[in-house]
Amino acid sequence: MATPLEIILVPTLMIVLGYSLKRHDILKVQDSVTLTKIVLDVTLPSLIFVNLSRANISSDMLFLPFFALIISMVCIILAYLFCKFRNYSKIKTWTIMIACAMMNTGFLGFPISMGVFGNDGFLHAIFFDLETTVIFVILGMLLVSVFGGNRREVLKQSVSFVPLWAVIFALVFNVFNLQYGYVLENSLNYLGQATIPLIMITLGLRLDFNEIRHSLSDSLFVSFVRLIVAPVVMFLMLGFIGFGGLSFKVAVLEAGMSTAMNALVLSINYGLDTKLMSSMIFTNTVLGLFTLTALISFLI
Structure with a gap:
């Protein structure tokens, strides 16, 4: 069995590859936009659909987005x-x-959950990640109320989120045991296999060491909350209610992930402090590689 360090080194090396490709002008920062579109609209939905449509869904999985929202x-x-x-x-x-x-x-939780717990871990992570769409809508609506904007545009972005539709269609196929044939299944499998490396390379392209100079104390506070407080609170909360098994482990691991890239999207759209947001995302993404290694060691 791989050690926690080996598990975290796999995505880390791919992130470093993405950063190196940028440094040597093989790819540019702007290419991360295209890669992200490919991941979100093609490869990730394929990976979700193939795994979820044939999965044994437990009742515990259904609670995961609610726990995520509480955190x-x-x-x-x-x-x-x-x-x-x-x-x-x-x-x-x-x-x-x-x-x-x-x-x-x-983007970060899926590959790490899969690396630690295999396909079962990935399936649990899919349900946990459903909270992302919910919190995006909630925060988007609040920001519209505070700073002005278009509520319809927030809903439109959420409804057009392709991975969410992949979950919905996969659940339909799962519940009704629908078949989609050899050709489509294998095509989706091949596309899905590209997801993890593309995600990691994209993260590498987005790393910018210059951003760490902006508001280090705020960045460290957010890192502390995101990487340490959140998984500890999740651990205590689920332990208190007697929630266990793989769902417990995935929930604690996912709670310890760094700040989502979508936070920068909200920051840009509503005129927030984008330099500060970039600095915070960069700082806790890098620090997260260390805290996640420790968290994985604790959970396995």
Whole structure:
């Protein structure tokens, strides 16, 4: 069995590859946009559909998005208290709250959950990640109320999220035991296999060491909340209610993921502090490679 360090080194090496490709002008930062579209609209939905449509779905999985939402709310409260104590502006406060609330349970959580717990771990991670769409809508609506904007556009972005439709269609095929044939199944399998390396290379392309100079103390606070407080709270909460098994382990692992890239999308769309957001995402993504190694060691 692979050690926790070996497990985390696999995605880390692919992230380093993406960063190296950028440094040597083989790929550019802008290429990450195209790769992200390919992942979100093609390869990730394929991977989700193939695995979920044939999975044995347990009742425990259905609770995972609710647990994830609770953790996001706890992180928002902690971020608000921190910003209130520091007397931050409205823009900076919302930037930090969003960074604390939004977990990278898909782009980073999927490959790591799969690497640690195999396909079963990936299936649990899919359900946990359903919270991402919910929290995106909630935060989007709140930001529209505070800073102005178009509520319809927030809903449109959420409804057009292809991985969500992959989950819906996969559940339909699963419940009714529908078949989709050799050709389609194998085509989706091949496409799905490209997901993990593309995700990691994309993360590498987005790394920018220059951003770490901006607001280091705020970045470290968000890292502390996202990478340490969140999984500890999840562990205590699920332990208190007697929730166990693989669902427990995946929930704790996913709760320890860094800030989601979608947080930067919200930051840009609503005129928040994008430099601060970039700095926070970069800092806790890098630090997360170390905390996740420790978390994996604890869980396996």
